[in-house]
Amino acid sequence: MPAIAFDNSYARLPEHFFARLSPTPVPQPGLIAVNEALADELAIDPAHLRSEAGIAWLAGNALPEGAEPLAAAYAGHQFGGFVPQLGDGRAILLGEVVGRDGVRRDLQLKGAGPTPWSRGGDGRSPLGPVIREYLVSEAMAGLGVPTTRALAAVTTGESVWRQTGRLPGAVMARVAQSHIRVGSFQYFAARDDTEALRALADHVIDRHYPEARAAENPVLAMLEAVIARHSALVAQWMQLGFIHGVMNTDNCSIPGETIDFGPCAFMDRFDPAKVFSSIDRHGRYAWGNQGRIVQWNLAQLAQALLPLLAEDSEAALGLAQTAVDGFPSLFETAHTRGFAAKLGISQVQEGDEELIVASLRMMAEGGVDFTLFFRGLTSCARGGDASQLRALFEKPEVFAAWLPGWQQRVAAEQDAAGLMARVNPVFIPRNHRVEEAIQAARAGDLGPFQRLHAVLSRPYQEQPDNAAYEAAPQPEEEVLRTFCGT
Numbered sequence: 001m002p003a004i005a006f007d008n009s010y011a012r013l014p015e016h017f018f019a020r021l022s023p024t025p026v027p028q029p030g031l032i033a034v035n036e037a038l039a040d041e042l043a044i045d046p047a048h049l050r051s052e053a054g055i056a057w058l059a060g061n062a063l064p065e066g067a068e069p070l071a072a073a074y075a076g077h078q079f080g081g082f083v084p085q086l087g088d089g090r091a092i093l094l095g096e097v098v099g100r101d102g103v104r105r106d107l108q109l110k111g112a113g114p115t116p117w118s119r120g121g122d123g124r125s126p127l128g129p130v131i132r133e134y135l136v137s138e139a140m141a142g143l144g145v146p147t148t149r150a151l152a153a154v155t156t157g158e159s160v161w162r163q164t165g166r167l168p169g170a171v172m173a174r175v176a177q178s179h180i181r182v183g184s185f186q187y188f189a190a191r192d193d194t195e196a197l198r199a200l201a202d203h204v205i206d207r208h209y210p211e212a213r214a215a216e217n218p219v220l221a222m223l224e225a226v227i228a229r230h231s232a233l234v235a236q237w238m239q240l241g242f243i244h245g246v247m248n249t250d251n252c253s254i255p256g257e258t259i260d261f262g263p264c265a266f267m268d269r270f271d272p273a274k275v276f277s278s279i280d281r282h283g284r285y286a287w288g289n290q291g292r293i294v295q296w297n298l299a300q301l302a303q304a305l306l307p308l309l310a311e312d313s314e315a316a317l318g319l320a321q322t323a324v325d326g327f328p329s330l331f332e333t334a335h336t337r338g339f340a341a342k343l344g345i346s347q348v349q350e351g352d353e354e355l356i357v358a359s360l361r362m363m364a365e366g367g368v369d370f371t372l373f374f375r376g377l378t379s380c381a382r383g384g385d386a387s388q389l390r391a392l393f394e395k396p397e398v399f400a401a402w403l404p405g406w407q408q409r410v411a412a413e414q415d416a417a418g419l420m421a422r423v424n425p426v427f428i429p430r431n432h433r434v435e436e437a438i439q440a441a442r443a444g445d446l447g448p449f450q451r452l453h454a455v456l457s458r459p460y461q462e463q464p465d466n467a468a469y470e471a472a473p474q475p476e477e478e479v480l481r482t483f484c485g486t
Contacts, residue, residue: 023060028157
């Protein structure tokens with residue numbers, strides 16, 4: 001039996017969907033990490049991944065049996081401007097694996113060398129972005145957020161050059177339900193290739209939304225399902241203080257997973273207008289804009305699907321518009337329920353939406369740390385002293401004015417503290433801790449990376465020995481800008 005049992009459905013699509021090519025070998029690969037739990041879920045032997053042969057294929061120096069490597073074509077809107085040809089510029093899909101749970105997943109190498117879509121780039125990844133994506137994607141999984149995953153990472157033994165200078169190189173093995181994006185459909189729509197659109201839609205329905213096949217209009221049912229998944233996904237991001245940073249349509253996953261972790265960040269001090277990404281100069285992808293932006297992205301998907309929704313163009317437009325117009329209600333429901341749970345409210349009642357709005361306004365005015373506030377509030381629900389929570393505020397008077405209303409509301413709940421403990425994490429991948437792990441890894445020390453990864457694997461559990469990882473950064477530790485770095 002092969003070490004990895006591939007079954008590659010995307011490689012059976014028409015040849016103009018991708019370019020077939022192998023990864024570019026690297027001089028001296030070295031192992032950074034193997035995600036043993038994920039490997040086991042995929043029925044891949046972790047010991048094999050740690051072996052010389054396993055490290056060789058993780059680095060792109062050899063191909064595992066059954067792999068059919070390819071780089072996928074796609075387009076995308078980047079900060080609102082349409083680019084008709086993007087594609088995998090530094091990532092190569094090795095193939096697909098059906099896990100022990102029956103779920104089909106892509107296995108992709110990021111930083112595996114140039115492809116036809118590298119646009120003059122080297123197709124490589126510095127070590128820093130690999131460490132960041134490994135930590136944050138696995139943190140998201142631990143937090144219960146649908147996300148791409150990190151199976152393993154290796155160093156390459158070569159340097160890559162970026163604006164900041166010479167950096168050590170790395171490759172990450174990424175796992176996703178698929179790497180099909182809104183931009184995948186846009187690529188064929190921009191070329192008026194209805195036959196390719198149909199083939200891609202059929203593939204997506206069969207792979208991700210099989211229930212849509214029984215609908216009167218399967219493509220419409222698929223679109224509505226994608227919209228529903230993203231309404232829940234982005235609401236969940238916001239409930240954790242997560243800011244994606246580059247919510248372009250080529251980073252909008254059709255199966256509804258968080259994908260690409262370049263300039264992403266989790267907020268420390270709460271600010272709805274907060275932006276970290278160095279390239280988001282106008283706040284397009286700020287925390288509070290993420291719901292509106294994902295709806296805009298989904299509208300671009302609906303537009304690309306118009307030729308498949310109905311033969312009559314007016315009828316197709318009407319179906320698409322109705323589907324996209326359904327997003328705000330789905331998103332607001334998910335947003336309200338999620339923040340209600342964070343406040344200890346199990347069933348939303350009249351007046352709870354106003355309490356949520358008032359809570360977020362109070363947090364912003366008070367200058368409080370997002371994650372520490374909700375954990376402190378969880379302690380209050382358990383009967384803890386509110387004075388410790390009040391001490392977190394730059395303006396404690398706004399908290400003092402808000403507190404009685406919350407206390408009165410949760411008094412009617414049977415287990416507010418239990419609910420809050422399940423949805424308010426103790427640990428998040430704070431920017432300064434991620435940066436600390438990156439800097440240490442560049443110097444050859446993987447200890448901070450390994451410790452942070454271990455802490456983040458249990459984000460909802462109190463870990464007294466790791467209490468330092470709970471803390472907000474000191475002023476001199478704050479990371480105010482994040483970078484794609486690729």
